Amino acid sequence: MLSIKNLHACxxxxxxxxxxxxxxKAGEVHxxxxxxxxxxxxxxxxxxxxEAFDVTKGEVTFNGDNLLDxxxxxxxxxxxxxAFQYPVEIPGVSNLQFLRTSVNAMRKHHGIEEMxxxxxxxxxxxxxxxxxxxxxxxxxxxxEGFSGGEKKRNEVMQALLLQPKLAILDETDSGLDIDALKxxxxxxxxxxxxxxxxLMITHYQRLLDHIVPDYVHVLSEGKIIKSGGPELALELExxxxxxxxxxxxxxxxxx
Amino acid sequence: MKSASTxxxxxxxxxxxxxxxxxxxxxxxxASALANLILxxxxxxxxxxxxxxxxxxxxxxSTLPMNASAEAAADNLGYTVVMxxxxxxxxxxxxxxxxxxxxxxxxxxxxxxxxxxxDLLSNSxxxxxxxxxxVNLSQLNGARFEDGLLIQLQxxxxxxxxxxxxxxxxASHSGSAYPCILVAAGNNSQLTVVEDYVSSGDSxxxxxxxxxxxxxxxANVTSVRLNTEGQTVQHMGTTGVRQQRSSRxxxxxxxxxxTLRRHDLHVRLEGEGAECKLNGVVVTQSxxxxxxxxxxxxxxxxxxxxETYRNIAADKSHAVFNGRIHIHQDAQKSNANMSxxxxxxxxxxxxxxKPELEIYADDVLCAHGATIxxxxxxxxxxxxxxxxxxxxAKVLLTMAFINELVDQIPVEQVRDTAHTGLNQFFDQxxxxx
Numbered sequence: 001m002l003s004i005k006n007l008h009a010c011x012x013x014x015x016x017x018x019x020x021x022x023x024x025k026a027g028e029v030h031x032x033x034x035x036x037x038x039x040x041x042x043x044x045x046x047x048x049x050x051e052a053f054d055v056t057k058g059e060v061t062f063n064g065d066n067l068l069d070x071x072x073x074x075x076x077x078x079x080x081x082x083a084f085q086y087p088v089e090i091p092g093v094s095n096l097q098f099l100r101t102s103v104n105a106m107r108k109h110h111g112i113e114e115m116x117x118x119x120x121x122x123x124x125x126x127x128x129x130x131x132x133x134x135x136x137x138x139x140x141x142x143x144e145g146f147s148g149g150e151k152k153r154n155e156v157m158q159a160l161l162l163q164p165k166l167a168i169l170d171e172t173d174s175g176l177d178i179d180a181l182k183x184x185x186x187x188x189x190x191x192x193x194x195x196x197x198x199l200m201i202t203h204y205q206r207l208l209d210h211i212v213p214d215y216v217h218v219l220s221e222g223k224i225i226k227s228g229g230p231e232l233a234l235e236l237e238x239x240x241x242x243x244x245x246x247x248x249x250x251x252x253x254x255x
Numbered sequence: 256m257k258s259a260s261t262x263x264x265x266x267x268x269x270x271x272x273x274x275x276x277x278x279x280x281x282x283x284x285x286a287s288a289l290a291n292l293i294l295x296x297x298x299x300x301x302x303x304x305x306x307x308x309x310x311x312x313x314x315x316x317s318t319l320p321m322n323a324s325a326e327a328a329a330d331n332l333g334y335t336v337v338m339x340x341x342x343x344x345x346x347x348x349x350x351x352x353x354x355x356x357x358x359x360x361x362x363x364x365x366x367x368x369x370x371x372x373x374d375l376l377s378n379s380x381x382x383x384x385x386x387x388x389x390v391n392l393s394q395l396n397g398a399r400f401e402d403g404l405l406i407q408l409q410x411x412x413x414x415x416x417x418x419x420x421x422x423x424x425x426a427s428h429s430g431s432a433y434p435c436i437l438v439a440a441g442n443n444s445q446l447t448v449v450e451d452y453v454s455s456g457d458s459x460x461x462x463x464x465x466x467x468x469x470x471x472x473x474a475n476v477t478s479v480r481l482n483t484e485g486q487t488v489q490h491m492g493t494t495g496v497r498q499q500r501s502s503r504x505x506x507x508x509x510x511x512x513x514t515l516r517r518h519d520l521h522v523r524l525e526g527e528g529a530e531c532k533l534n535g536v537v538v539t540q541s542x543x544x545x546x547x548x549x550x551x552x553x554x555x556x557x558x559x560x561x562e563t564y565r566n567i568a569a570d571k572s573h574a575v576f577n578g579r580i581h582i583h584q585d586a587q588k589s590n591a592n593m594s595x596x597x598x599x600x601x602x603x604x605x606x607x608x609k610p611e612l613e614i615y616a617d618d619v620l621c622a623h624g625a626t627i628x629x630x631x632x633x634x635x636x637x638x639x640x641x642x643x644x645x646x647x648a649k650v651l652l653t654m655a656f657i658n659e660l661v662d663q664i665p666v667e668q669v670r671d672t673a674h675t676g677l678n679q680f681f682d683q684x685x686x687x688x
Contacts, residue, residue: 049640071639072639105642
């Protein structure tokens, strides 16, 4: 599904990723953990195609295609979905209008008939219930005035609507209380399918209690320094990153 | 240094004399007062950004044909009055018939009504002596109108549907037109007026308008102003509003740019408890120019004003907003809110905004805010990462900037026209490369 080889990337001339390698096969769930500043979010932004990040070296293939050659919207239409760590508030654009435009952009790309407003409304209402969001949210501006937890649920709702091939979840667990975490995890688990892969980026082990990954990777200074099964996350939780000889890189950079 | 240029005397010569005596006298006085008018330059404060777009050549001084063919108003508009080059065309119009409502063209006015019209014009706010250093070119209207419309609502009269005033200017050759609209809304009357300014042809013309509203106690008037005139039209319009006790005035204006668009809107809250709400949307592209100047005077106590203007400028266009709030000494408990937000779509576009507050009362709530920004890159990325075309994402975000104001326009046909115009604007402003 996704193959990343020797990926180097920088933002505003600051090198963040330094030769990252990762293979994700269809149906697999991977978790990437790592201290602040290790490059977790950069990886997700680079995969989704944020032009603020420059790829300086390496290659990424997605189902055999060179992902880095594709424009942001083409990546989305080919099935890459990024649940944002900080979803943007867009007052004046209704959630419903945005979601329908998005779903129809995908459908058009795949030669499927576009959905009319009534059909879409029905679908959106069903999916919003799945993540415990009041359908009234659909009428509001995109993420406008949503609480942190509502924004994250809205991201998962979008993933459920768009049915991506690869869902990248960037700290979708941060800022959630235990009930919201459960709702979000149920949503993500509902996404698990033999033809779909999930890449979870997280700081904490607690999400992995609810969504058990097939693989856990530790990212440090822009490289994966250790990979293992779910037990690796538990070990990290117990021993901290210091156990692997790394420290919080934001803190380290500030010294 | 270039010497100041004065208005050519050719601009002070009306074409026809088919008006009642009171209005002819008023027009003559105006022309005399404007002789030797010094034209604004960039050093003229209230024309600072627009003076360079003003090009009044002598061939534009002549009145555009007063008998040009008039296209009948579309049926779906309901009540209409068609004016071509400032002249009322009853045969192309569909006047409402309602007891308590009279709609008369100037040439038909009897002596009493002509005196009322002349009074409304001589009390007009826009024709008050100009502050030193400011030039109000809309005063020209008073010296040049050939016809006009006096709309009177007797107390308690309510018109159930909007009244469309369609101002068509034929720009098949150079010249100018001077539409003049007077609305006297009696106590507790209600009216929605749509002023729709359109043009045909592509010669250089000037459209110079005056609209005066006088609202009695408890009157409720909504004014919608739509400008979709052609690129070569220099439009200078003034709207004056006087509001008595507990009256309410709403204004919704939608403007598309041209070589020069200028609108001065001046509201005086003269009776206690009066309130006004002024909304404006302007979009400009290529080398277009649009300048909105508004003034809200809180004269009496306990009045509310709420003003929201949004400008979007693309390419190398230029939008200007100047919003003045003047709270008089006796206007205690005034509540005034003004917001102007601006969106620059390119680095070559320019937007100038200036809020001005003059407050002489001590117990008032007065807030103002002005911002100028660009489309947010993070927002574009968010939308595009969901599969939207970058163009569609930009259109969605740009539309979001003004959606709220377009949705508030209380006349469906105007909302539709606005959407059509905006879609054309987006097509050109966000061409896919």
